[in-house]
Amino acid sequence: MAEEKEVILTKEGLQKLEAELEHLKSVRREEVAERIKQAIAFGDISENSEYEDAKNEQAFIEGRIMVLEKTLKKARLMEDDDIRTDVVSLGSRVTLKEMKSGREVTLLLVSSAESKLKDGKISDESPVGRAILGKKVKSTVEVEAPVGKIKYKILKVEK
Incomplete structure (x- = not known):
């Protein structure tokens, strides 16, 4: 397996990525979980577009969290x-x-x-x-x- 390339970030860039990750984990996850809960409360989820939208958004958020965590793990602050x-x-x-x-x-x-x-x-x-x-x-x-x-x-x- 090829060694993963180091990601060199400016201080500002590192702070932005960390803030985005924190926002996704603490705010967006909760919002989407609440939307899913509400959509389930409406009943039959097989034909519920709100449920589908919320699940798609949840998948996007989780994917973005994974990308950010991977990037930050490889990150080195530019001096x-x-x-x-x-x-x-x-x-x-x-x-x-x-x-x-x-x-x-x-x-x-x-x-x-x-x-x-x-x-x-x-x-x-x-x-x-x-x-x-x-x-x-x-x-x-x-x-x-x-x-x-x-x-x-x-x-x-x-x-």
């Missing part, structure tokens, strides 16, 4: 010293320039467990993340996207 500024590394804040449009974007490179594009956090396993990882300022990278190849120039690498 400030781990973040490099000479090359793009996990934890780097990177400013990229899209070569065709000239548009600039600043992203934080994180593990897939805490990536969230709308918050400007991209995974090191994403196409852009893989392309920029280990590269220096002024490097140009090419990323394969559904719309074709996109070229970026790395303008800044910061902590």
Whole structure:
């Protein structure tokens, strides 16, 4: 069996995952258990959509709890010293320039467990993340996207 990969998290990312796990265990489990209890009280569960919905939600919550527990078990907190500024590394804040449009974007490179594009956090396993990882300022990278190849120039690498 392959050894499981360590998950490196920022302090904020670790706290968010721990809070989500705690919320699912202490609040959401109780809410769904109550919904199931109420649905059973309505009688015949074979044709009870409320019961089915609650059971599906329960399965989703339990699955998410398992994923979070597994992730946290493999987690290692990213130290400030781990973040490099000479090359793009996990934890780097990177400013990229899209070569065709000239548009600039600043992203934080994180593990897939805490990536969230709308918050400007991209995974090191994403196409852009893989392309920029280990590269220096002024490097140009090419990323394969559904719309074709996109070229970026790395303008800044910061902590």
